[in-house]
Amino acid sequence: xxxxxxxxxxxxxxxxxxxxxxxxxxxxxxxxxxxxxxxxxxxxxxxxxxxxxxxxxxxxxxxxxxxxxxxxxxxxxxxxxxxxxxxxxxxxxxxxxxxxxxxxxxxxxxxxxxxxxxxxxxxxxxxxxxxxxxxxxxxxxxxxxxxxxxxxxxxxxxxxxxxxxxxxxxxxxxxxxxxxxxxxxxxxxxxxxxxxxxxxxxxxxxxxxxxxxxxxxxxxxxxxxxxxxxxxxxxxxxxxxxxxxxxxxxxxxxxxxxxxxxxxxxxxxxxxxxxxxxxxxxxxxxxxxxxxxxxxxxxxxxxxxxxxxxxxxxxxxxxxxxxxxxxxxxxxxx
Amino acid sequence: xxxxxxxxxxxxxxxxxxxxxxxxxxxxxxxxxxxxxxxxxxxxxxxxxxxxxxxxxxxxxxxxxxxxxxxxxxxxxxxxxxxxxxxxxxxxxxxxxxxxxxxxxxxxxxxxxxxxxxxxxxxxxxxxxxxxxxxxxxxxxxxxxxxxxxxxxxxxxxxxxxxxxxxxxxxxxxxxxxxxxxxxxxxxxxxxxxxxxxxxxxxxxxxxxxxxxxxxxxxxxxxxxxxxxxxxxxxxxxxxxxxxxxxxxxxxxxxxxxxxxxxxxxxxxxxxxxxxxxxxxxxxxxxxxxxxxxxxxxxxxxxxxxxxxxxxxxxxxxxxxxxxxxxxxxxxxx
Numbered sequence: 001x002x003x004x005x006x007x008x009x010x011x012x013x014x015x016x017x018x019x020x021x022x023x024x025x026x027x028x029x030x031x032x033x034x035x036x037x038x039x040x041x042x043x044x045x046x047x048x049x050x051x052x053x054x055x056x057x058x059x060x061x062x063x064x065x066x067x068x069x070x071x072x073x074x075x076x077x078x079x080x081x082x083x084x085x086x087x088x089x090x091x092x093x094x095x096x097x098x099x100x101x102x103x104x105x106x107x108x109x110x111x112x113x114x115x116x117x118x119x120x121x122x123x124x125x126x127x128x129x130x131x132x133x134x135x136x137x138x139x140x141x142x143x144x145x146x147x148x149x150x151x152x153x154x155x156x157x158x159x160x161x162x163x164x165x166x167x168x169x170x171x172x173x174x175x176x177x178x179x180x181x182x183x184x185x186x187x188x189x190x191x192x193x194x195x196x197x198x199x200x201x202x203x204x205x206x207x208x209x210x211x212x213x214x215x216x217x218x219x220x221x222x223x224x225x226x227x228x229x230x231x232x233x234x235x236x237x238x239x240x241x242x243x244x245x246x247x248x249x250x251x252x253x254x255x256x257x258x259x260x261x262x263x264x265x266x267x268x269x270x271x272x273x274x275x276x277x278x279x280x281x282x283x284x285x286x287x288x289x290x291x292x293x294x295x296x297x298x299x300x301x302x303x304x305x306x307x308x309x310x311x312x313x314x315x316x317x318x319x320x321x322x323x324x325x326x327x328x329x330x331x332x333x334x
Numbered sequence: 335x336x337x338x339x340x341x342x343x344x345x346x347x348x349x350x351x352x353x354x355x356x357x358x359x360x361x362x363x364x365x366x367x368x369x370x371x372x373x374x375x376x377x378x379x380x381x382x383x384x385x386x387x388x389x390x391x392x393x394x395x396x397x398x399x400x401x402x403x404x405x406x407x408x409x410x411x412x413x414x415x416x417x418x419x420x421x422x423x424x425x426x427x428x429x430x431x432x433x434x435x436x437x438x439x440x441x442x443x444x445x446x447x448x449x450x451x452x453x454x455x456x457x458x459x460x461x462x463x464x465x466x467x468x469x470x471x472x473x474x475x476x477x478x479x480x481x482x483x484x485x486x487x488x489x490x491x492x493x494x495x496x497x498x499x500x501x502x503x504x505x506x507x508x509x510x511x512x513x514x515x516x517x518x519x520x521x522x523x524x525x526x527x528x529x530x531x532x533x534x535x536x537x538x539x540x541x542x543x544x545x546x547x548x549x550x551x552x553x554x555x556x557x558x559x560x561x562x563x564x565x566x567x568x569x570x571x572x573x574x575x576x577x578x579x580x581x582x583x584x585x586x587x588x589x590x591x592x593x594x595x596x597x598x599x600x601x602x603x604x605x606x607x608x609x610x611x612x613x614x615x616x617x618x619x620x621x622x623x624x625x626x627x628x629x630x631x632x633x634x635x636x637x638x639x640x641x642x643x644x645x646x647x648x649x650x651x652x653x654x655x656x657x658x659x660x661x662x663x664x665x666x667x668x
Contacts (some may be wrong), residue, residue, distance in 0.1 A: 013504040037405060041406050048400070068401065071371060071375075113395075154563065157575060169583060178535075179355065199516040200537055201512075205502065205506060212498050237487075241494060245498065252503065322534065326358050
């Protein structure tokens with residue numbers, strides 16, 4: 001791997017051009033099988049030739065000869081006579097997820113890359129495509145919590161600290177936003193202290209619902225599935241899921257609040273239970289929407305969606321979950 | 335892929351045996367090049383033969399002949415004369431991460447698999463190994479928040495609901511544990527309501543620190559790196575990182591509490607700031623330890639570490655972060 005292509009592997013949303021190497025084993029159409037065999041034998045340095053690429057004038061790719069076809073042909077036949085004319089090719093601009101989908105279906109060892117005029121401009125190994133997607137996906141789980149794609153168990157402590165710490169500081173600033181929202185409702189909490197106990201419940205559930213939507217959106221972005229499905233349809237799905245999940249989780253949480261408030265004499269248990277249920281449904285719907293929109297928006301602005309999404313998302317979901325519960329309680333009970 | 339091998343791809347910690355197919359293109363040592371070429375031509379159904387496997391009595395693998403070597407040999411030579419005797423082989427028990435590391439170094443299209451006696455028992459395609467690790471790693475980010483490895487943007491809503499909802503309900507139960515801890519300190523919160531605003535800050539930071547340690551531990555488990563590093567060394571690293579991260583994040587949070595308490599006249603600002611700093615350091619150290627121990631313990635009991643870890647981990651970190659802050663404040667200020 002050249003340094004350039006190694007860098008490209010790290011970039012999100014690369015193309016076939018990033019992994020392309022110089023063409024080799026390129027012969028003209030009138031080359032005979034005997035000459036081609038001679039060429040394969042004499043190649044220096046010895047490279048494993050899997051396919052011979054047959055080009056015409058100005059380097060246009062005319063066809064591909066597999067080693068096996070060369071073996072089965074008579075020595076006097078030309079490349080033109082035995083080549084496969086409808087060879088599967090990539091263009092340099094093919095996006096990585098699309099290329100990986102094709103590679104998983106074709107499973108060739110090596111793919112020719114041609115430009116719009118059909119000129120052979122490079123070759124790309126199948127394993128490079130798989131290595132690329134494995135690298136991308138392996139980074140995703142860690143990136144979502146500020147762990148660098150490069151960090152391993154063996155990374156020195158101070159280096160790991162420098163990689164992880166900035167993310168925690170940014171997250172702290174966003175946590176202050178949530179703290180500020182909670183602080184706005186100090187009077188409500190002082191009078192109905194049961195609400196304080198339910199702060200982590202609301203924050204936790206809306207955060208989880210948002211992260212589920214985020215995980216699906218990130219996975220689909222990496223695997224290139226969003227090309228076929230509209231954002232509107234994805235949003236509709238997460239809104240319905242948020243409503244369903246919020247309702248059934250909210251029912252249990254509301255029951256818990258009812259029992260808690262009945263015992264502690266903190267306020268009207270039925271209204272408090274209703275506050276929890278409504279807040280949970282609203283927060284889960286909003287979190288599902290944010291889980292889809294945050295990574296899509298970040299990618300539009302060129303940021304790494306896996307890394308940055310969770311910071312923004314948890315801020316939104318914390319404020320939404322806790323803010324909605326406290327605002328509803330303040331409106332209905334104060 | 336047979337149903338059996340497809341299931342095996344889903345399992346964590348599979349072996350080469352799970353991806354193995356029946357051997358083909360197996361010839362005896364005295365087969366001539368002419369006979370081998372004839373065999374390659376006549377194979378039905380036509381399979382792309384990349385290597386010929388040369389076996390002796392009782393199926394012992396003697397060597398491998400690449401298509402290219404067949405091409406360069408004289409028709410009268412035997413397989414024994416032209417075969418590579420030191421061929422790279424797997425045994426069926428080789429663990430997946432080890433096999434993938436080897437495949438990334440060797441980059442062969444197909445690998446022979448032999449048993450302890452050297453008998454050729456199967457073949458494994460290189461792309462199957464890469465497909466396996468990509469599937470494993472792609473599942474990790476989603477599994478950490480209860481999103482099934484199989485779920486895609488195109489998964490029907492009701493099916494997605496059934497897959498995601500149980501995870502949210504289990505998480506709700508664990509959130510109640512955190513709520514219960516907060517509820518135990520109701521009196522403290524009623525008197526120092528500033529603490530309520532800092533509940534999401536403590537929960538958020540300890541959760542993030544724990545998830546960073548979890549992400550590194552999961553990544554290393556998948557890539558097979560934990561074989562070379564002791565758990566003690568890993569714990570030591572995360573304890574030091576937790577202390578460093580907790581200290582520097584805690585300083586900022588303590589400053590914020592000092593300013594907040596000074597303005598709101600909620601209690602001694604210096605003691606409250608000290609409470610935040612000490613709680614943050616303690617919670618981040620504890621979260622780092624849990625981030626390592628939870629996935630290792632779950633794997634020992636046969637559970638999917640990516641899926642189950644985050645539920646246990648966030649419960650621990652919530653209770654640790656918020657409980658430590660409230661307990662310290664109660665001890666020092668009440």
